[in-house]
Amino acid sequence: MSLVFLAAVIFVFISPELKNVSRETFAAETTTNSEVSEGLTCQCGCGLTVANCNMPTCGFSVPTRAAIDRMINQGMTRAQIIAFYRRQYGEKVLSAPTTEGFNILAWTMPFIALALGGGMMVLAVGRWHSNQPSAPADSNASAQPTTFDPELRRKLEKELEERR
Amino acid sequence: MPQLGKLALAIALILAAYSIVANIYGARRHLPDFVVSARHAVWAMCAMVTIAVVVLWIALLRSDFSLEYVAAYSSTTLPRVYKITSLWGGQQGSLLFWTWLLSIFTSIAAFQNRRRNPEIAPYALAVLAGVAIFFLLMLNFVTRPFDLLATIPAEGSDLNPLLQNYWMAIHPPSLYTGYVSATVPFAFGAAALISGKLDDGWIRSTRRWAIFSWFFLTLGNMFGARWAYEVLGWGGYWAWDPVENAAFMPWLVMTAYLHSVMIQERKDMLKVWNLSLIGLAFGLTLFGTFITRSGVISSVHSFTQSGLGPYFLSFLITVTLAYTALLIFRSKQLRSPAEFESYLSREAAFLFNNLMLVGIAFAVFWGTIFPVLSEAVRGVKITVGPPFFNRVNGPLALGLVFLMGIGPLIAWRRTTTSNLIRSFAAPVAIGVATGIVAAASGLRQWYVLTAFSLAAFVLGTVLVEFRRGMNARRHMVAEPRAKALVNLVAKNNRRYGGYIIHVGAIVAFVGIVGSSFFRTEVKKSVHVGDSFTIGSYTLRFQGLDQADTPHLESATARVQVLSDDGREITVMSPAKLFFKRPQQPATKVAIRSTPASDLYVVLAGIDDDGQTATFEVFLTPLVFWLWAGGLMMVLGTVIVMWPNVRERAAIATALSRSTTDAGELADAAPGGD
Numbered sequence: 001m002s003l004v005f006l007a008a009v010i011f012v013f014i015s016p017e018l019k020n021v022s023r024e025t026f027a028a029e030t031t032t033n034s035e036v037s038e039g040l041t042c043q044c045g046c047g048l049t050v051a052n053c054n055m056p057t058c059g060f061s062v063p064t065r066a067a068i069d070r071m072i073n074q075g076m077t078r079a080q081i082i083a084f085y086r087r088q089y090g091e092k093v094l095s096a097p098t099t100e101g102f103n104i105l106a107w108t109m110p111f112i113a114l115a116l117g118g119g120m121m122v123l124a125v126g127r128w129h130s131n132q133p134s135a136p137a138d139s140n141a142s143a144q145p146t147t148f149d150p151e152l153r154r155k156l157e158k159e160l161e162e163r164r
Numbered sequence: 165m166p167q168l169g170k171l172a173l174a175i176a177l178i179l180a181a182y183s184i185v186a187n188i189y190g191a192r193r194h195l196p197d198f199v200v201s202a203r204h205a206v207w208a209m210c211a212m213v214t215i216a217v218v219v220l221w222i223a224l225l226r227s228d229f230s231l232e233y234v235a236a237y238s239s240t241t242l243p244r245v246y247k248i249t250s251l252w253g254g255q256q257g258s259l260l261f262w263t264w265l266l267s268i269f270t271s272i273a274a275f276q277n278r279r280r281n282p283e284i285a286p287y288a289l290a291v292l293a294g295v296a297i298f299f300l301l302m303l304n305f306v307t308r309p310f311d312l313l314a315t316i317p318a319e320g321s322d323l324n325p326l327l328q329n330y331w332m333a334i335h336p337p338s339l340y341t342g343y344v345s346a347t348v349p350f351a352f353g354a355a356a357l358i359s360g361k362l363d364d365g366w367i368r369s370t371r372r373w374a375i376f377s378w379f380f381l382t383l384g385n386m387f388g389a390r391w392a393y394e395v396l397g398w399g400g401y402w403a404w405d406p407v408e409n410a411a412f413m414p415w416l417v418m419t420a421y422l423h424s425v426m427i428q429e430r431k432d433m434l435k436v437w438n439l440s441l442i443g444l445a446f447g448l449t450l451f452g453t454f455i456t457r458s459g460v461i462s463s464v465h466s467f468t469q470s471g472l473g474p475y476f477l478s479f480l481i482t483v484t485l486a487y488t489a490l491l492i493f494r495s496k497q498l499r500s501p502a503e504f505e506s507y508l509s510r511e512a513a514f515l516f517n518n519l520m521l522v523g524i525a526f527a528v529f530w531g532t533i534f535p536v537l538s539e540a541v542r543g544v545k546i547t548v549g550p551p552f553f554n555r556v557n558g559p560l561a562l563g564l565v566f567l568m569g570i571g572p573l574i575a576w577r578r579t580t581t582s583n584l585i586r587s588f589a590a591p592v593a594i595g596v597a598t599g600i601v602a603a604a605s606g607l608r609q610w611y612v613l614t615a616f617s618l619a620a621f622v623l624g625t626v627l628v629e630f631r632r633g634m635n636a637r638r639h640m641v642a643e644p645r646a647k648a649l650v651n652l653v654a655k656n657n658r659r660y661g662g663y664i665i666h667v668g669a670i671v672a673f674v675g676i677v678g679s680s681f682f683r684t685e686v687k688k689s690v691h692v693g694d695s696f697t698i699g700s701y702t703l704r705f706q707g708l709d710q711a712d713t714p715h716l717e718s719a720t721a722r723v724q725v726l727s728d729d730g731r732e733i734t735v736m737s738p739a740k741l742f743f744k745r746p747q748q749p750a751t752k753v754a755i756r757s758t759p760a761s762d763l764y765v766v767l768a769g770i771d772d773d774g775q776t777a778t779f780e781v782f783l784t785p786l787v788f789w790l791w792a793g794g795l796m797m798v799l800g801t802v803i804v805m806w807p808n809v810r811e812r813a814a815i816a817t818a819l820s821r822s823t824t825d826a827g828e829l830a831d832a833a834p835g836g837d
Binding site for chain 2: 090103
């Protein structure tokens with residue numbers, strides 16, 4: 001079964017379309033309209049990027065995509081085109097926060113939170129590990145006869161409850 | 165007729181208030197009659213809200229434009245199915261729909277608990293009724309669905325054209341079902357805190373509700389993505405829109421909850437964490453509806469923006485503070501003598517899995533609210549869009565996928581190094597081999613290579629688990645492979661259904677990576693008869709067909725798709741639509757889907773003479789697997805939730821035997837009576 005699975009994986013990866021696409025993608029070294037328009041937010045109020053705004057008569061994304069084509073043909077880079085629109089419309093036209101000043105918090109906070117959470121988790125696990133009770137000493141066999149294990153009964157009742 | 169709807173909502177509000185009082189009074193004074201009466205009030209409340217819904221539906225179907233809501237969201241020319249779906253097409257109707265679902269789920273919870281959980285059920289139903297009261301107050305006093313117009317128009321404004329498709333019938337109901345059903349486990353968690361009955365009884369009573377909620381959140385998210393893909397015409401399925409994020413966050417937290425409750429069930433640990441998670445999941449459902457309805461953050465879902473924001477924010481803050489206060493109040497009682505033997509254990513893997521899931525939820529939350537924060541602090545409007553979410557969540561997703569592979573194969577309590585090597589050797593080999601093959605085939609991006617390798621690793625771990633289980637069965641009971649597989653899943657549906665969900669998630673992940681990194685796009689203006697290429701396809705524009713109905717005008721292109729050897733594969737029909745009321749253009753995308761890639765054709769523009777058309781065409785590899793993975797997750801959830809009747813009967817028999825055996829042994833013991 002593992003061999004069949006591996007063969008399926010290989011088949012997917014050597015499929016012609018995926019190879020063609022990856023060659024085209026990696027061959028592209030010039031700026032594309034998509035790359036630029038993904039970096040800009042449409043100002044029509046849809047909240048989507050200029051690349052994704054699909055309104056056929058959008059007053060912002062339609063002319064902007066055309067203007068981006070012209071600027072690319074004039075030899076402008078992605079960074080230059082985006083800087084142009086930033087000067088025109090302010091930071092709100094960028095589709096992601098900059099990495100300056102207060103905006104650094106946007107990028108770093110999720111990883112800080114993750115690191116803090118991870119640290120707390122490691123500490124908690126360490127505390128639970130050190131609280132682990134030692135194994136009880138063997139006791140002499142009781143004179144009492146063996147009775148049905150109450151813990152097993154509790155587990156059985158729990159299983160039954162879950163399957164209701 | 166509208167007066168009946170208004171009256172029904174007013175009575176529902178009174179019944180909800182009575183239910184709270186009677187439940188709490190009956191529970192505190194140990195008066196079962198009050199608790200029974202409160203339960204009946206819940207059922208009556210559900211009946212009243214149902215009457216209100218039926219009244220609004222009748223008004224929509226009859227195009228009764230005396231109602232402001234009907235005039236705003238319907239028209240005489242609107243097809244009947246969309247008249248029905250317009251119940252949740254606008255602010256007031258969607259709120260009424262939410263309340264209706266809440267009343268139904270509260271009624272079911274009341275019925276399920278009529279003879280069990282006597283100590284916490286009354287408090288849980290009181291909490292549910294309390295949440296219902298908030299929504300009923302909104303419907304009665306703030307955003308009223310049965311308001312009348314002073315002047316009745318001859319025609320309505322119609323439903324937003326973007327909502328006039330079959331997804332409108334299934335996406336909002338699925339998502340709302342997921343949102344609203346999360347209230348039930350939350351209510352029982354709150355009831356456990358209120359009553360002080362803090363064992364895992366509330367978790368066992370609501371486990372199916374949590375899975376049910378997760379199931380519909382999964383469906384709702386998948387349907388929303390598919391809707392965006394089919395209708396919006398930009399070739400993608402997820403734009404990290406605030407309202408999309410609002411649906412994704414409770415799904416992430418609920419996923420974390422469903423994993424971590426397993427630790428509480430086995431080891432009686434993480435009580436505070438689980439209570440916090442279910443509170444967070446519920447809070448995020450409220451946060452989601454706050455975002456959708458407040459206009460605080462701009463979204464493409466702006467059709468429900470209103471002045472409800474302050475009310476929802478107040479309710480959210482109140483619930484959060486009250487729940488947190490309860491948690492702090494009970495914190496000492498929630499401590500348990502936890503045993504944690506090793507970092508190399510399933511408990512540890514689940515904990516770190518929780519960390520990643522909640523971490524991603526936080527990253528999404530942070531990115532969603534950061535524009536508001538930025539404006540408040542700096543006075544500068546900014547946008548946080550897809551580049552941010554992709555760059556932050558991308559690496560986190562890899563961590564999560566890695567942990568998905570660890571969890572199933574690592575043992576509870578402790579795993580030795582030799583066990584680790586034995587369990588993971590094959591999956592690691594599969595992952596590494598996949599990476600090597602991918603690199604050899606020309607893929608170079610580190611993220612893609614890592615993602616595909618990890619995906620193969622996870623699938624390998626699931627494969628190992630299934631193989632182990634099947635081998636064990638075949639060793640005990642000589643049966644063919646296929647039968648062993650079916651019986652393995654049927655007799656351990658919770659475990660193996662979970663593995664199928666994992667497979668679905670990984671398959672969807674592969675679809676997301678493939679479609680995100682390898683999509684190509686061509687935009688071309690062509691005359692009739694001319695063609696252009698994308699990938700190995702040639703597209704030939706054959707002509708345009710125009711149509712005009714009372715509802716809309718359309719221009720549909722005929723695009724012949726040829727393979728690289730000139731053979732016709734299909735003819736695709738992308739269209740431009742122009743709805744007459746409201747006057748709004750829209751696009752109808754043509755998609756040809758195969759497991760390898762989707763060919764996605766948009767008619768972007770037409771010249772006046774109809775002889776020249778502009779097409780935007782996307783070739784998106786592997787996106788098929790996103791939808792296939794979603795279906796697998798749905799199938800896996802159905803398997804998890806399937807009642808296992810034979811096992812239940814066996815447990816019941818064992819229980820009754822244990823009672824008999826214990827009694828016989830006690831009689832036989834020396835000194836026993």
